[in-house]
Amino acid sequence: MTKFLAAATLAAALVASPACAQTKIQIGCTATTDCASAMVAVDEGIFRKHGLDAEMVLIGINSNIPAAIVSNSIQIGGPTSTVFLQAADGGLDLVAVAGASVMNPSSNANIAAFVRNGITIKEPKDFVGKKVGAPGLGAFLHVLFVKWLVEKGVDPRSVNFVEVTFPTMADIIKSGGVDVVLTAEPFITRMTNAGLGTIGARYGAELARTEPIIFYAAARDWAEKNPDTIKKFRAAIAEGADIVNSDRDKASASIAKFTKQSIELVKASPPNRSEPALKAEQLAWWIDIMSSQKMLQTKVDLNKLMLN
Known part of the structure; x- marks a missing residue:
């Protein structure tokens, strides 16, 4: 009886193992x-x-x-x-x-160029000469911002872009390492609540794309x-x-x-x-x-x- 149970258990395991394989x-x-x-x-x-x-x-x-x-x-x-x-x-x-x-409209509204305290951005041309941190050069937020600058008549080559990771944006903005970061929620709210700066442009909402x-x-x-x-x-x-x-x-x-x-x-x-x-x-x-x-x-x- 013991041998039968052992054999049955082994057989069941062999049958079950392929289904359970991850x-x-x-x-x-x-x-x-x-x-x-x-x-x-x-x-x-x-x-x-x-x-x-x-x-x-x-x-x-x-x-x-x-x-x-x-x-x-x-x-x-x-x-x-x-x-x-x-x-x-x-x-x-x-x-x-x-x-x-x-x-989409909701996600586009969550995209922004966040400006550190001490820097004033009132219109697109104010980004000229600024050091702008992007979470990847050639990545989504960077390319979208360049597209927005072009549509606003600003030469993107007049802006100094550098790479900044999302988790480090608050610290770099606070230290003055960059003037602006291209970011999204929840990082916008986090930096706003911390009093680190203001939103300079909601460029995602202005472009209004669906891709x-x-x-x-x-x-x-x-x-x-x-x-x-x-x-x-x-x-x-x-x-x-x-x-x-x-x-x-x-x-x-x-x-x-x-x-x-x-x-x-x-x-x-x-x-x-x-x-x-x-x-x-x-x-x-x-x-x-x-x-x-x-x-x-x-x-x-x-x-x-x-x-x-």
Whole structure:
């Protein structure tokens, strides 16, 4: 009887183990709300339900994400549309696997150029000669701000851009290391409440675009070798996006945990809208903008950059 029970237990374990096996992946994003669908999918056990042991990895500068993907430090990352296109233009073999966030009136209102105390910005030309910190040169907030400057008749070359990570913006503004930072919520509220400065321009709202902000990308070779993992990832992200867009409390809790911001601060503004669907034509506007800013050296084939 004992031998029978042991054999039965072993057989059950052998049958159950494939179903219980978890494929481990690491997902890299910066400290913003844009990857909230992945954050929620981790915290709510959605990835595990789909057979993935997923871990979120905090990346300081968005422009570092493509290199992290290629080096396999992470398997999937959340680069901004601009960082992704510039990396592809530079020869990195990356593919987009799912959408993360898109611009909309709510998220656009959460974007601003925050100006430190002692600096006066009343109109676009006042940014001339200023030292402006961006969370990645060539990243979303930087390219969008350059587009705004051009539309306002200001030469972007007259502005001194430097890279500043989101978590360090408050300290650098306070110390006077930069005059302005290009940032978003909840960092705007955090710095405003701390009395570190004022909003110089809500350039995102003025541009009023609806294109993707961030999407999930992987190395082509890895993605093509792991189609089942990609399928499971997409399914989990779709569920996570539904929660982000409908359950403010759960979304805020996951964002606060990953970005290391207080829950009260995160709840002060809604997260960027999560949109798991992604189409090649949605990136066409970004390509036009980046080409006009001479950020792309080749003709990018959008269809090759999208994983079917």
